[in-house]
Amino acid sequence: ILNVEQSPQSLHVQEGDSTNFTCSFPSSNFYALHWYRWETAKSPEALFVMTLNGDEKKKGRISATLNTKEGYSYLYIKGSQPEDSATYLCALAGSGAGSYQLTFGKGTKLSVIP
Amino acid sequence: GAGVSQSPRYKVAKRGQDVALRCDPISGHVSLFWYQQALGQGPEFLTYFQNEAQLDKSGLPSDRFFAERPEGSVSTLKIQRTQQEDSAVYLCASSWRFASEQFFGPGTRLTVL
Numbered sequence: 001i002l003n004v005e006q007s008p009q010s011l012h013v014q015e016g017d018s019t020n021f022t023c024s025f026p027s028s029n030f031y032a033l034h035w036y037r038w039e040t041a042k043s044p045e046a047l048f049v050m051t052l053n054g055d056e057k058k059k060g061r062i063s064a065t066l067n068t069k070e071g072y073s074y075l076y077i078k079g080s081q082p083e084d085s086a087t088y089l090c091a092l093a094g095s096g097a098g099s100y101q102l103t104f105g106k107g108t109k110l111s112v113i114p
Numbered sequence: 115g116a117g118v119s120q121s122p123r124y125k126v127a128k129r130g131q132d133v134a135l136r137c138d139p140i141s142g143h144v145s146l147f148w149y150q151q152a153l154g155q156g157p158e159f160l161t162y163f164q165n166e167a168q169l170d171k172s173g174l175p176s177d178r179f180f181a182e183r184p185e186g187s188v189s190t191l192k193i194q195r196t197q198q199e200d201s202a203v204y205l206c207a208s209s210w211r212f213a214s215e216q217f218f219g220p221g222t223r224l225t226v227l
Contacts, residue, residue, distance in 0.1 A: 004156070006156075034215075034216075036218070041220065042220055043117060043118065043217075043218045043219055043220045043221075044205070044218040045218075046215055046216075046217065049215055089156060089157070091156075091157075098170070100145065100147070100162055100170075100209075101147075101162065101170070101173075102147075102149075102157075102159065102216065103159070104149075104156030104157045104158070106154065106155055106156045107156060
């Protein structure tokens with residue numbers, strides 16, 4: 001059973017602050033790491049799919065890094081806005097026959113205070 | 115839009131009732147997944163279809179849970195004799211092929227009283 005941990009569990013920041021969260025996962029049997037943003041009453045939205053060690057991806061004010069050797073990924077939000085308020089989920093796809101199966105962390109709930 | 119849709123969005127059932135949850139994947143997507151998210155937890159894998167074939171049902175928690183995708187598009191997750199521990203958000207996702215990016219629906223929130 002793969003164990004994916006996210007921290008912190010929840011976070012309150014002021015508008016304009018930059019923030020980051022962590023996703024930890026077992027470094028063996030790695031295939032891909034996914035980040036999703038899930039706003040209340042909406043569908044989880046894919047942010048990034050990361051596969052290569054040292055990978056760094058960016059989408060607007062949001063970026064992510066990946067370290068597969070030590071088993072962690074960071075998600076950064078620069079200049080947080082109220083519309084960034086959501087739960088951010090990371091999910092691991094392991095290698096092998098079950099690589100389609102995503103193992104999720106519990107998420108980090110971000111609240112941006114105007 | 116042309117995203118994944120799920121119905122109903124909310125379902126309240128009395129303990130012992132049967133429920134059926136529907137998922138309409140993105141047109142042309144071969145793979146379809148069901149996940150269950152209990153309160154305070156991350157989504158957990160239930161089952162996987164490739165076209166109409168159910169290739170993995172290892173995550174289904176009991177034989178009260180049954181999923182089908184008879185024509186390789188719409189899928190239904192059925193829960194028989196619902197129990198309180200079945201209360202959760204049920205998410206459906208689809209992808210255009212094996213192990214590619216999964217696109218999620220908004221989920222069905224099931225509450226069993």
